[in-house]
Amino acid sequence: MAAPYDLKDDGVVVIIGSGAGGGTLGNELAQRGIDVLILEAGSRIEFEDFINDEWESFAQLAWLDHRTTGGGWRVSKDFPNLPAWIVKAVGGTTTHWAGASLRFQEHEFKTLTHYGRIEGANLNDWPLTLAELEPYYTKAEDKMGVTRTNDIEGLPGNNNFMVFKAGADKLGYKECHTGRMAINSADRDDRMSCQQTGFCFQGCKWGAKWSTLYTEIPKGEATGKLEVRPNAHVVKIEHDKTGKVTGVVYADKEGKLHEQKARIVCLAGNSIESPRLLLNSHSAKFPDGLANSSGQVGKNYMRHTTGSVYAVFEKPVHMYRGTTMAGIIRDEARHDPSRGFAGGYEMETLSLGLPFLAAFLDPGAWGRSFTSALDNYANMAGMWIVGEDMPQEQNAVKLHRELKDQYGMPIPDVWFTDHPNDEAMRNHAYKQGMALYSAIGAIRTFPTPPYPSTHNLGTNRMSDKASDGVVNKWGQTHDVKNLFISDGSQFTTGGAENPTLTIVALAIRQADHIAKEMAAGTI
Amino acid sequence: MATIYDNRRGISRRELLKRGTVGAALIVSGRAVISPENAWGLEATALSPETVATLILIARDIYPHDQLADRFYAIAIKGQDTRAAKDASHKALIEDGVADLDKRAGSGGYRGLSWERDRVAILREIETTPFFQAVRGDLVVSLYDQKELWPIFGYEGESYSEGGYIDRGFNDIEWL
Ligand SMILES: Cc1cc2nc3c(=O)[nH]c(=O)nc-3n(C[C@H](O)[C@H](O)[C@H](O)COP(=O)(O)OP(=O)(O)OC[C@H]3O[C@@H](n4cnc5c(N)ncnc54)[C@H](O)[C@@H]3O)c2cc1C
Ligand code: SF4
Numbered sequence: 001m002a003a004p005y006d007l008k009d010d011g012v013v014v015i016i017g018s019g020a021g022g023g024t025l026g027n028e029l030a031q032r033g034i035d036v037l038i039l040e041a042g043s044r045i046e047f048e049d050f051i052n053d054e055w056e057s058f059a060q061l062a063w064l065d066h067r068t069t070g071g072g073w074r075v076s077k078d079f080p081n082l083p084a085w086i087v088k089a090v091g092g093t094t095t096h097w098a099g100a101s102l103r104f105q106e107h108e109f110k111t112l113t114h115y116g117r118i119e120g121a122n123l124n125d126w127p128l129t130l131a132e133l134e135p136y137y138t139k140a141e142d143k144m145g146v147t148r149t150n151d152i153e154g155l156p157g158n159n160n161f162m163v164f165k166a167g168a169d170k171l172g173y174k175e176c177h178t179g180r181m182a183i184n185s186a187d188r189d190d191r192m193s194c195q196q197t198g199f200c201f202q203g204c205k206w207g208a209k210w211s212t213l214y215t216e217i218p219k220g221e222a223t224g225k226l227e228v229r230p231n232a233h234v235v236k237i238e239h240d241k242t243g244k245v246t247g248v249v250y251a252d253k254e255g256k257l258h259e260q261k262a263r264i265v266c267l268a269g270n271s272i273e274s275p276r277l278l279l280n281s282h283s284a285k286f287p288d289g290l291a292n293s294s295g296q297v298g299k300n301y302m303r304h305t306t307g308s309v310y311a312v313f314e315k316p317v318h319m320y321r322g323t324t325m326a327g328i329i330r331d332e333a334r335h336d337p338s339r340g341f342a343g344g345y346e347m348e349t350l351s352l353g354l355p356f357l358a359a360f361l362d363p364g365a366w367g368r369s370f371t372s373a374l375d376n377y378a379n380m381a382g383m384w385i386v387g388e389d390m391p392q393e394q395n396a397v398k399l400h401r402e403l404k405d406q407y408g409m410p411i412p413d414v415w416f417t418d419h420p421n422d423e424a425m426r427n428h429a430y431k432q433g434m435a436l437y438s439a440i441g442a443i444r445t446f447p448t449p450p451y452p453s454t455h456n457l458g459t460n461r462m463s464d465k466a467s468d469g470v471v472n473k474w475g476q477t478h479d480v481k482n483l484f485i486s487d488g489s490q491f492t493t494g495g496a497e498n499p500t501l502t503i504v505a506l507a508i509r510q511a512d513h514i515a516k517e518m519a520a521g522t523i
Numbered sequence: 524m525a526t527i528y529d530n531r532r533g534i535s536r537r538e539l540l541k542r543g544t545v546g547a548a549l550i551v552s553g554r555a556v557i558s559p560e561n562a563w564g565l566e567a568t569a570l571s572p573e574t575v576a577t578l579i580l581i582a583r584d585i586y587p588h589d590q591l592a593d594r595f596y597a598i599a600i601k602g603q604d605t606r607a608a609k610d611a612s613h614k615a616l617i618e619d620g621v622a623d624l625d626k627r628a629g630s631g632g633y634r635g636l637s638w639e640r641d642r643v644a645i646l647r648e649i650e651t652t653p654f655f656q657a658v659r660g661d662l663v664v665s666l667y668d669q670k671e672l673w674p675i676f677g678y679e680g681e682s683y684s685e686g687g688y689i690d691r692g693f694n695d696i697e698w699l
């Protein structure tokens with residue numbers, strides 16, 4: 001068969017979501033000659049149509065369906081309907097992302113072994129090692145054109161980076177550079193090089209930054225084996241009486257429901273929608289939701305221990321010019337319990353435009369202490385902290401008891417509270433970040449609270465054992481053989497690194513596995 | 524609809540910065556709030572013009588930037604009037620909230636308090652109320668999302684049409 005596919009075609013692999021996980025998997029399967037249909041809830045917006053304007057772009061791309069949030073984190077008070085900042089469009093959150101592409105460290109696949117039991121944390125070892133994933137990391141880096149890998153040059157440093165680097169040198173940090181970024185430092189893969197426009201979070205209008213929207217997806221489509229169906233919002237996954245999945249039900253643009261048959265279903269809706277869809281697909285056979293015999297679907301929601309530090313200097317910085325995430329310090333990424341916490345964190349430059357900085361610098365704050373910070377916008381530098389957070393069972397994506405979405409399905413209610421380890425790490429990182437800027441003459445520094453989650457992980461976690469995890473080492477659900485999870489919700493633990501490179505590596509590896517099993521006729 | 528009549532003379536940024544705005548009085552005339560010095564007016568449709576004038580000052584007291592003229596705050600709170608026109612409960616929320624502030628301020632009302640310090644003290648008393656939350660929550664977007672005020676803060680906004688910053692100072696820092 002060739003794309004497009006019929007609703008009744010039960011030979012097709014259906015992927016839900018077209019972001020880092022789904023978009024990559026779709027192309028990889030199509031390259032192997034497999035019929036693939038990606039159902040994507042959002043619409044298709046090509047990169048020329050992205051908007052260099054923070055709020056307008058947010059309205060164009062962000063997932064704005066109704067969500068609620070609770071728990072002890074500050075986001076639930078400041079942004080009660082925006083637990084996460086993710087995208088609803090073809091390309092998923094790879095349209096918004098900054099491009100930082102880091103491999104996990106070896107010990108981060110085995111945290112239970114290396115950190116030991118930590119009270120309140122639901123730590124587990126991945127059923128995977130770094131060595132097993134390494135060949136796929138190499139493929140992912142090549143595919144994404146990650147700088148400082150495959151002989152690709154690093155990006156030039158912008159002003160925000162130069163301030164950051166000067167501070168890093170003063171503090172004696174050794175590993176500070178312009179990062180491993182999935183952003184072209186020179187023309188590559190028919191895409192041009194970064195023009196330093198500074199709107200990476202709003203979608204790269206030059207296509208210099210990797211996004212599945214204009215790499216994986218058109219490449220897959222060119223094989224004739226991949227169809228991407230936008231404005232197709234999956235509301236339920238269906239199964240037969242043997243417990244195999246048989247297809248999905250989705251709503252089109254007008255809200256009309258369609259049933260799409262499938263041989264295999266791969267779920268890649270990001271870590272809030274993926275567990276929500278499994279929970280909403282409960283049936284007489286699976287009363288607690290699909291693939292949920294472990295009870296872990298939706299649990300162990302992780303979002304990385306984050307925070308930002310902004311600093312005001314006497315003279316101009318213009319941090320918004322050039323790549324949004326323009327450099328990294330890796331010295332604190334190691335596991336070193338002498339600092340008072342397990343795991344580590346990365347420091348990465350970050351910049352927000354004036355409208356977003358006003359909204360996120362200190363949400364809810366007002367008066368001169370707040371506005372005098374913005375008065376010095378031109379003289380500001382900024383960094384983001386991203387570290388490993390502890391999986392906790394009560395941090396979870398649940399179905400809301402009363403509220404329903406536009407299709408009558410219960411909306412997700414996202415619960416999160418920091419673990420004491422998360423707090424200790426964040427405080428350490430704030431101190432280091434403020435010291436870094438103070439060392440080179442910052443007048444004021446601002447330890448800025450976490451934004452709505454950009455990294456969402458862990459809610460369908462991987463484990464060897466069907467009793468404490470949802471999927472096996474291939475992302476295949478323990479309970480349903482022809483149902484796979486293909487996004488960051490597979491993560492057993494989060495590592496200190498930004499997650500996308502690992503999501504992409506896992507998707508390439510999963511494609512190999514699915515192709516092999518299909519050929520063997522086992523699924 | 525509330526309308527902002529633009530200043531027809533087109534004040535330059537330098538002039539704007541020079542011109543202290545704190546003393547510049549707003550005049551309520553008919554349904555409109557007028558800034559005679561800067562030649563703009565804001566017509567109130569649902570809210571009383573007095574309420575609109577007070578909202579403009581509240582907006583400045585919440586996010587005080589002395590380099591910003593009143594018109595930016597007027598544009599920022601315009602949406603409250605628009606919403607009040609569509610939603611009676613919102614209208615009541617705003618009118619009652621302002622009336623409450625006037626009462627707390629004493630005989631001269633909120634606008635009668637000359638020192639920002641005294642007005643802010645009253646705002647602190649009510650900062651958890653739905654009225655304050657509604658005004659501040661809207662304002663943090665409606666104020667800072669005005670493209671016209673970005674240059675005053677040194678933010679350059681859209682850059683794609685200029686070819687990005689690759690040849691326009693992405694790495695021009697000299698003081699390090
Ligand atoms: C501002 C920002 C900056 C970031 N920077 C970085 C970075 O520098 N490095 C890094 O590693 N990561 C970064 N990230 C995170 C990165 O974008 C995500 O980790 C990654 O995109 C997640 O991939 P995914 O496939 O799990 O989900 P997504 O990319 O979010 O894709 C999920 C897709 O599924 C669709 N979908 C969901 N539910 C349904 C449904 N029911 N039916 C149909 N379709 C559905 C969604 O519309 C979406 O398109 C950043 C994120 C943000 C927001
Ligand atoms: S800074 Fe570079 S990568 Fe980011 S949006 Fe601009 S051109 Fe694209």
